[in-house]
Amino acid sequence: MEDYFKSGEICKKAREYGITLIKEKAKLLDIAEKIENKIMELGGECAFPVDVSLNHIAAHDTPKFNDDRILNKGDVVKLDIGVHVNGKVSDTAITVEVGTNKYERLTKASEEALDNAMKIIKPGVKLREIGSEIQKTIQKYGFSPIINLSGHGVDEYEVHSKPIIPNCDNNDSTELKENMVIAIEPFATDGEGKVTEGKPSGIYELINEKNTRNNNARKILSFIKEKYKTLPFCERWIIKEFGVGAKLSLLLLERKGIIKQFNVLPEIKKGQVSQAERTVIVGKGVIN
Numbered sequence: 043m044e045d046y047f048k049s050g051e052i053c054k055k056a057r058e059y060g061i062t063l064i065k066e067k068a069k070l071l072d073i074a075e076k077i078e079n080k081i082m083e084l085g086g087e088c089a090f091p092v093d094v095s096l097n098h099i100a101a102h103d104t105p106k107f108n109d110d111r112i113l114n115k116g117d118v119v120k121l122d123i124g125v126h127v128n129g130k131v132s133d134t135a136i137t138v139e140v141g142t143n144k145y146e147r148l149t150k151a152s153e154e155a156l157d158n159a160m161k162i163i164k165p166g167v168k169l170r171e172i173g174s175e176i177q178k179t180i181q182k183y184g185f186s187p188i189i190n191l192s193g194h195g196v197d198e199y200e201v202h203s204k205p206i207i208p209n210c211d212n213n214d215s216t217e218l219k220e221n222m223v224i225a226i227e228p229f230a231t232d233g234e235g236k237v238t239e240g241k242p243s244g245i246y247e248l249i250n251e252k253n254t255r256n257n258n259a260r261k262i263l264s265f266i267k268e269k270y271k272t273l274p275f276c277e278r279w280i281i282k283e284f285g286v287g288a289k290l291s292l293l294l295l296e297r298k299g300i301i302k303q304f305n306v307l308p309e310i311k312k313g314q315v316s317q318a319e320r321t322v323i324v325g326k327g328v329i330n
């Protein structure tokens with residue numbers, strides 16, 4: 043339990059630090075790397091690459107190694123940060139608008155949905171009740187929850203474990219139990235309320251531990267197993283360790299079905315998206 047609290051504390055500090063980096067003309071790559079460095083400086087490890095997802099992209103966008111995108115005035119930035127300490131994962135996200143407040147209500151809708159969900163979380167609460175609370179709050183603002191994204195349990199070296207915490211009433215009457223560690227993450231949108239699969243993100247996860255005969259790929263695979271275990275990692279991190287040529291090995295590992303690449307997740311009607319997320323230990327409270 044101690045490691046979860048430690049992980050949560052680092053996660054919270056990384057989020058607060060991250061907020062200070064979000065300004066006009068800031069490079070997405072710098073934002074992600076600075077937050078990742080801060081996590082390690084504070085004694086944690088990244089549970090997944092820092093995601094900096096803009097506007098209608100709801101999640102899973104981490105900068106590429108040579109990414110030259112910058113923040114522009116009016117961008118709605120979702121910063122999603124994961125930390126682990128000895129495999130104990132905490133997950134948090136926040137939405138910040140760059141230099142404007144056009145989407146203040148949209149941001150407030152996901153924040154308030156998170157707060158309201160937190161208020162009812164205790165052992166015995168049904169998953170559908172949490173989803174319903176999130177849905178009602180977001181709809182009260184005139185927006186839609188994104189129903190095919192959800193909160194989740196976290197586990198040792200696992201960012202997405204059971205249970206699924208819905209962002210709407212999904213009829214799931216499973217009850218929360220004392221000491222479950224769960225991340226609640228409402229998404230609000232002025233679009234349709236669904237995401238689809240977009241471009242490849244450069245974020246990967248090990249899915250099959252079979253071997254490869256290719257020397258370089260084998261070296262990289264053993265690094266991945268050792269360093270990230272079953273946690274997501276990104277092309278950027280692998281290139282930093284092995285150079286740009288490692289892209290070919292990643293491609294090979296992906297083709298062999300050893301690693302899987304995630305796609306970025308745009309809202310289907312290109313609606314603007316806000317997100318808020320915290321991790322909770324049921325019966326103990328928020329850890330980040």
Ligand SMILES: [Co+2]
Pocket residue numbers: 133134193194225227319
């Ligand atoms: Co999450």
